[in-house]
Amino acid sequence: MTEPTQRRRFRKSFVYGGVAALAAISLLTAYLLGAFEKRGHIGADDICRNVPDRKATARLFNSKLARSAHYDFTQNWNPDPDWRYRSSCITTGDNDQVLFSLDAKAGPATPWQQWAKTHIPPNNGGKITYFDAGVKGVSNTEVAAIWVPCYAHEKTSKAQYNMTVFADALKPLVASDKEARQALIDLATSFARQAHKDAKCDLPSKLPN
Secondary structure: OOHHHHHHHHHHHHHHHHHHHHHHHHHHHHHHOOOOOOOOOOOHHHOOOOOOOHHHHHHHHHHHOOOOOOOEEEEEEEOOOOOOOEEEEEEEOHHHOEEEEEEEEEEEOOOHHHHHHHHOOOOOOOOOEEEOOOOEEEEOOOEEEEEEEEEOOOOOOOOOEEEEEEEEEOOOOOOOHHHHHHHHHHHHHHHHHHHHHHOOOOOOOOOOO
16 A cells, blocks of 8 residues: 555545544533433423413413423412512422522512612623613613503502513523513513502503503
């Protein structure tokens, strides 16, 4: 066998070996990221009862929630119509890892700029943009939050109280940035409408119809 022929065979073996190694690495990465795990199914009855339109929420979660072999939902609801009002629904996945949170709670009214600095959950969702809902809505690809008017004179303090409502993807949604942002806005808006009603707020919510 001539030396050029040996070199060609060596190069082919090297290329094929490299391709095989890359394929093995890709498969291992996919396995570690859970690509071959069976995704748990979420039914409407699994969703917390304080979440409106549980069928629609289940459909959205089944397609966009971070992958997990199973999902659990924990409801926290204190419907007292005053500063104590609180409504939340926490979604956990494998190893009790929190994947998603819907939350609404009342607090003293402040300028929306101050609210945005102090009440938006920390996240890595990129640039914040604004949308028309409540006093102000803010969102990125991992959270949507709305500052909703609620009580003109809260029962105990007699001061004006608003309500912070947010949809928070603690694990990024399986969606494009545009889709994730819109899904979070829709979830936060829907949850805000229900919370505003449940809390017996006496100020117009300023939420879109």
